[in-house]
Amino acid sequence: MILKVENLKAKIVGEEKLILKGVELEIAEGEAHVIMGPNGSGKSTLANVIMGNPKYEVVDGDIRFLGESILNLRTDERAQRGIMLTFQNPYEIEGVKFDQLLLTAYRKLHGEDKTFFQLHSELKSIVSEIGLPVEFLERFVNLGFSGGERKKGEIVQARFLKPKLLILDEIDSGLDVDALRLVANQINEIKRAGTSLLVITHYSRILNFLDVDRVHVYIDGRIALSGDKNLAYKVEADGYSIAR
Amino acid sequence: MELQKLLYELKKREEFDIKVNAKPAIKLPAGLNKKLVYEISKAKGEPDWMTQHRLRSFEIFEKWHDPTWGVDRSELELSKIVPYIKPDAKKTNTWDEVPEEIKQAFEKLGIPEAERKYLAGVGAQFDSEMVYKNIKEELKKLGVIFTDIETAVREYPDLLREYFMKLVPPTDNRYAALHGALWSGGTFLYVPKGVKVPLPLQSYFLFGNPGGGQFEHTVIIADEGSEVTYIEGCTAPKYDIVNLHIGTVEVYVKRGARLKYLTMQNWSKNMFNLEIKRAIAEEDAVMTWVSGSFGSYKTMVYPATILKGDNSVSENVSISFAGPGQHIDTGSKVIHIGRNTRSTVDARSISIGGGWSFYRGLLKITESAKGSKATVSCTGLMIDNKSKSDTVPIIEVHNSDSDVGHEAKIGRIKDEQIFYLMSRGLSELEAKSLIVKGFIQPVVQELPFEYAIELNRLVEMEVESSIG
Numbered sequence: 001m002i003l004k005v006e007n008l009k010a011k012i013v014g015e016e017k018l019i020l021k022g023v024e025l026e027i028a029e030g031e032a033h034v035i036m037g038p039n040g041s042g043k044s045t046l047a048n049v050i051m052g053n054p055k056y057e058v059v060d061g062d063i064r065f066l067g068e069s070i071l072n073l074r075t076d077e078r079a080q081r082g083i084m085l086t087f088q089n090p091y092e093i094e095g096v097k098f099d100q101l102l103l104t105a106y107r108k109l110h111g112e113d114k115t116f117f118q119l120h121s122e123l124k125s126i127v128s129e130i131g132l133p134v135e136f137l138e139r140f141v142n143l144g145f146s147g148g149e150r151k152k153g154e155i156v157q158a159r160f161l162k163p164k165l166l167i168l169d170e171i172d173s174g175l176d177v178d179a180l181r182l183v184a185n186q187i188n189e190i191k192r193a194g195t196s197l198l199v200i201t202h203y204s205r206i207l208n209f210l211d212v213d214r215v216h217v218y219i220d221g222r223i224a225l226s227g228d229k230n231l232a233y234k235v236e237a238d239g240y241s242i243a244r
Numbered sequence: 245m246e247l248q249k250l251l252y253e254l255k256k257r258e259e260f261d262i263k264v265n266a267k268p269a270i271k272l273p274a275g276l277n278k279k280l281v282y283e284i285s286k287a288k289g290e291p292d293w294m295t296q297h298r299l300r301s302f303e304i305f306e307k308w309h310d311p312t313w314g315v316d317r318s319e320l321e322l323s324k325i326v327p328y329i330k331p332d333a334k335k336t337n338t339w340d341e342v343p344e345e346i347k348q349a350f351e352k353l354g355i356p357e358a359e360r361k362y363l364a365g366v367g368a369q370f371d372s373e374m375v376y377k378n379i380k381e382e383l384k385k386l387g388v389i390f391t392d393i394e395t396a397v398r399e400y401p402d403l404l405r406e407y408f409m410k411l412v413p414p415t416d417n418r419y420a421a422l423h424g425a426l427w428s429g430g431t432f433l434y435v436p437k438g439v440k441v442p443l444p445l446q447s448y449f450l451f452g453n454p455g456g457g458q459f460e461h462t463v464i465i466a467d468e469g470s471e472v473t474y475i476e477g478c479t480a481p482k483y484d485i486v487n488l489h490i491g492t493v494e495v496y497v498k499r500g501a502r503l504k505y506l507t508m509q510n511w512s513k514n515m516f517n518l519e520i521k522r523a524i525a526e527e528d529a530v531m532t533w534v535s536g537s538f539g540s541y542k543t544m545v546y547p548a549t550i551l552k553g554d555n556s557v558s559e560n561v562s563i564s565f566a567g568p569g570q571h572i573d574t575g576s577k578v579i580h581i582g583r584n585t586r587s588t589v590d591a592r593s594i595s596i597g598g599g600w601s602f603y604r605g606l607l608k609i610t611e612s613a614k615g616s617k618a619t620v621s622c623t624g625l626m627i628d629n630k631s632k633s634d635t636v637p638i639i640e641v642h643n644s645d646s647d648v649g650h651e652a653k654i655g656r657i658k659d660e661q662i663f664y665l666m667s668r669g670l671s672e673l674e675a676k677s678l679i680v681k682g683f684i685q686p687v688v689q690e691l692p693f694e695y696a697i698e699l700n701r702l703v704e705m706e707v708e709s710s711i712g
Contacts, residue, residue, distance in 0.1 A: 051667050055659065075666035084667065091664045095682030101668065104678065108669035140682070161668065
């Protein structure tokens with residue numbers, strides 16, 4: 001089991017109200033799971049809590065990654081174990097070039113296993129495959145990126161940094177259908193390379209292109225229903241009320 | 245802080261903490277009086293006009309009131325400053341002739357190596373005087389003069405007199421007057437018409453005595469159509485009493501010339517650093533100031549450009565770094581006089597560990613400067629809640645035919661940015677350090693490669709020692 005979330009309850013630090021109200025989730029190695037849910041149901045919170053965002057506090061339950069609890073690990077330690085989160089709205093880092101960040105991160109995660117030259121040519125081919133110009137690598141991280149460029153940039157990072165578990169937080173929002181297809185193909189590629197996936201979305205749209213093993217419907221801080229891809233289409237046809 | 249990290253930190257500090265045990269040849273006593281000013285002149289064997297200049301400056305100094313703004317100078321007792329410390333070394337153009345202790349200090353700073361690799365000429369000042377000055381033979385043949393002011397007084401008196409303290413006269417302010425009385429060492433650089441100096445020239449100022457004052461003077465003349473980059477670097481070991489630095493820089497950029505003046509200021513944290521830097525640009529000339537202020541206890545420096553000639557350009561890029569206990573009061577001044585003149589100011593500051601950055605700027609577009617264009621941008625980054633950042637940009641426009649843009653921003657590193665970078669495997673410290681490096685990138689990109697590396701290292705060190 002790559003990820004096991006047990007009865008996870010969490011809230012924003014300094015607030016009373018629970019956002020995660022007992023989440024249960026198991027992802028086996030190599031699988032792709034989708035979490036669907038309406039806006040404001042706390043899906044992004046789940047992603048942030050798994051990544052260890054200090055803004056949130058776990059009040060009960062556990063998160064196990066490859067059998068070990070990661071609750072006491074800092075975000076960077078979780079990243080070094082092999083967890084990665086792509087952001088719904090990734091942040092701008094002025095003055096830091098995209099490749100500079102990625103090469104720094106790669107060294108932190110994988111050490112010196114490849115030369116600078118190898119890494120750079122790998123980066124260039126990933127960027128071209130996703131339909132971005134090579135100059136993209138020279139731009140400052142997310143600064144002045146269009147919505148689509150930001151999402152593609154996150155995917156480039158995921159492909160390059162090769163996490164064991166990749167959590168994609170609304171990677172599909174704001175993408176037109178061509179970009180969506182391109183991004184989905186890249187995600188399938190990442191899965192084929194051995195990465196397990198947790199895809200968080202509130203549209204079933206992306207599922208048309210994605211190789212998915214399991215779908216969970218997430219409502220009000222809990223997983224309410226789980227099933228195969230058909231569950232997603234049922235939700236689309238009938239709305240989230242089927243899970244309430 | 246963990247022990248290992250502390251040791252690492254100390255080790256790195258050591259590299260910058262260069263103490264030199266070189267006995268001076270002359271060390272005049274502390275205290276400010278006319279006799280002392282006269283003795284400095286005598287020790288240098290100056291002609292009468294310079295002696296008179298010093299004495300007149302001193303009289304002006306005595307009449308001037310202290311400015312009521314800027315950093316708190318109550319701890320600066322001018323009467324306790326030792327104004328003139330002549331190193332026991334004659335000025336030479338071969339490192340082998342520089343006394344061993346002094347040479348070693350400059351070697352630790354990487355100066356002779358830098359000279360071999362990527363500089364067209366180097367000057368090295370220890371305490372009050374230059375001990376080394378050398379320029380590539382080819383440039384000498386083209387008529388480039390690169391020496392100290394003392395030599396210029398002797399060998400190029402007419403040229404020097406035409407420019408010396410004309411742009412920053414002793415009447416300018418109290419510290420300009422004091423400087424006029426006590427100046428010692430510094431650089432005289434003349435680049436003849438049309439000569440393009442391919443590599444930067446550098447002067448490095450090192451301070452070796454507690455309680456001393458350094459008052460070097462710099463005059464640069466870039467004659468018509470010439471091009472040159474000049475780098476000024478400075479450092480000093482830390483002592484537990486106050487040191488004083490009042491450097492004055494006068495830059496003359498003639499018609500169509502381009503001059504870039506880079507400063508890397510890394511004085512120790514007991515230094516009062518009160519500098520005056522001013523340039524005048526004639527027709528079609530381009531003046532660029534690139535400044536990094538890292539060290540010192542308290543700094544006041546506002547590089548100024550007077551755009552006198554039509555179509556002249558001024559660029560001013562700066563980064564100030566105020567760490568624990570520091571008050572770094574920096575800024576810029578641009579005065580547009582010629583038509584179609586252009587200027588940009590990009591001033592950035594970082595406050596960390598309780599440091600205080602203050603940006604003070606004046607942009608003045610006079611009535612005659614029709615069709616001028618200017619932008620001022622000042623940005624402050626505060627790394628924590630203890631630190632302070634202020635900006636006071638003043639803009640005066642006296643004609644209706646000019647275009648002025650202005651932006652001021654003070655911000656903090658956002659928790660979300662740190663979380664984003666940490667989710668890519670960087671530690672909190674590495675995340676902050678990367679954000680800071682990104683913030684100063686506009687300055688870094690103006691620097692020669694080796695200096696850019698050095699600057700990044702300095703920033704890492706400062707961020708680490710303040711946060712870690």
